[in-house]
Amino acid sequence: KRLEELNEYEKISLQLQKGEAKIQKIKEIKDILSKKLSRYDDPWYQLKIHYGTNKGKGYTEEEDRFIICMLHKIGLEKDDVYERLRLAFRVTPTFRMDWFIKSRSSSELARRCGTLILMIQKELEENIKLKKENEKIKTPAEKDLDNLSLKSRSRRSVIPP
Numbered sequence: 001k002r003l004e005e006l007n008e009y010e011k012i013s014l015q016l017q018k019g020e021a022k023i024q025k026i027k028e029i030k031d032i033l034s035k036k037l038s039r040y041d042d043p044w045y046q047l048k049i050h051y052g053t054n055k056g057k058g059y060t061e062e063e064d065r066f067i068i069c070m071l072h073k074i075g076l077e078k079d080d081v082y083e084r085l086r087l088a089f090r091v092t093p094t095f096r097m098d099w100f101i102k103s104r105s106s107s108e109l110a111r112r113c114g115t116l117i118l119m120i121q122k123e124l125e126e127n128i129k130l131k132k133e134n135e136k137i138k139t140p141a142e143k144d145l146d147n148l149s150l151k152s153r154s155r156r157s158v159i160p161p
Helices: 009-038 061-074 081-091 106-134 140-158
Strands: none
Touching (some): 009 106, 061 106, 081 106
């Protein structure tokens, strides 16, 4: 490439790398939100958030569900995503009388979104870790026990009542 011929090559290269890293991070977050929301038939009402110690005092689970679903709907790649989220809270009838959420600024909502995304990331990482632990190599006795239970199930289905 001829990029090296430019006067501020290093500065431009660094900016490009930062931009690409930001795009990759947004893509990863979108994938995480998609995985979380795809677990539910109707995430707007059914979405469960595992808070741990990060519950916070002000936000309800209903507000957090709305935040996550709207983040996914609006898209994190938009520059004004948090302003759109703030406006969505103001026009949604569910939060008509919720003065706490209606009085939140875009930056406060951005902070809450970051917290929620971190919680979802931790939850997904824990789920992956648990799956790996469950897929450990079983002892021969456990394998025999599994095989016996499978055989007994198949025999039951073959034997007429």
